[in-house]
Amino acid sequence: MDPERLIYPLTKHVLLGPAMRVAFRPEVTGLENIPRTGPVILAPNHLAFIDSFVVPLVVPRQVFFLGKHEYFNRPGLPGRVQAAFFRGVGAIAVDRSGGRAAVAALAASADVLERGEMFAIHPEGTRSPDGRLYRGRTGVGRLTLRTGAPVVPVALSGTERVQPRGSKLPHPVKIGIRFGEPLTFSGVERDREAVRTATDEVMRQIQKLSGQEYVDSYAPMRGA
Template identity: 50%
Template sequence: MFYYVLKFVLLGPVLRLLFRPRIEGLEHVPAEGGAIVAGNHLSFSDHFLMPAILKRRITFLAKAEYFTGRGPKGRLTAFFFRGAGQIPVDRSGKEAGKAAIREGLGVLGKDELLGIYPEGTRSLDGRLYKGKVGVAVMAITAGVPVVPCAMVGTFEIQPPGQKVPRIKRVTIRFGEPLDFSRYAGLENEKAAVRAVTDEIMYEILALSGQEYVDRYAADVKAEQETDRAKAGRVKDRPAKKFPRPRR
């Protein structure tokens, strides 16, 4: 119930008024039955803008940190995500991917819409990064279509680190549903799920016009954090003192 209050009363009308989203290809989202909407992920605002314009309810697999925050902001975020029916997924450990797939298949099994960001995390710099294969495993296992989606302009309104989004018009594009029934029974084949994932990412790329990076965003983020930590240690290291030369 709270989901529809947010969508139609509290949040949805405000978002549509402020950001005036251009919506393209909405007719490609199935009116009924299970389906996956797979999109790029440029901004925290994506969590709100896409559901606000869809006619159907959509459930996202959200990182568990959104549900465990402390302080007023953390509690408000957790309240929103729980009320909106989003599913927390622990992204740490070897079983994280399997848990996400189980939760996603549960949503699809109820003939509902499942929202997925195949990159697994927000883009660092506005580019599109390599997709993880969980989206392919779910699409093949459940036998559902995948609707590619591109958020355009959300990185500019709220890049990483910016708490309050800028008020600027954005575009949300949906592509034609992708049918992967030819891969039925191959959800455990690495080559098959990689091929399906890459096809999905290519369609998102065509819709968004982003630059593509053939690396996982999480790996690049980890490298950057390591580099920053090393730079900080070098900066904090006391400068060596050399003896003055004798005259």
């Protein structure tokens, strides 16, 4: 077995999982909406850095997500430990700089789904600067039309209060995680209108679950 496959359950069930459950007391609804087998795209809103960790924590399958390549190339033993941790919890290293970054990210994401795995993507592309829900970037639409994988919209709440701006340490606060019903779409990845329609429907369902005010413009990009 791949050693990173062993790190994942160890981290989730022994190291990170129990501590996060005590600290954040997640209130989870809609887990029954997640298919137990086959490719699945999880599409959460994005309020805080911790979002990518709390969603996999409560899902009964391994969840993969993209991680900045800087997380994987730190030198020395601390860097190797950090890289092993991120790979073990499902992060895939992607260089998001340069003109072909989006192509590389889409290819890496599609590869996960084509293996029948579960992949998480924040359609907003970056954290919300003010708690509102911003227009979705079309990566989620391209992924679902390219692979045929259903999209499960996810609404996170309270994660923005875990480590507010200016705070050096996380705070123990109660968070909420709501999973909506799977969405399936027809069309082809080359059809821009179909991609935009699929993306907008995913955002509409996230907004319905979260109750956030919707902003029909892209959030300003910053570190995810």
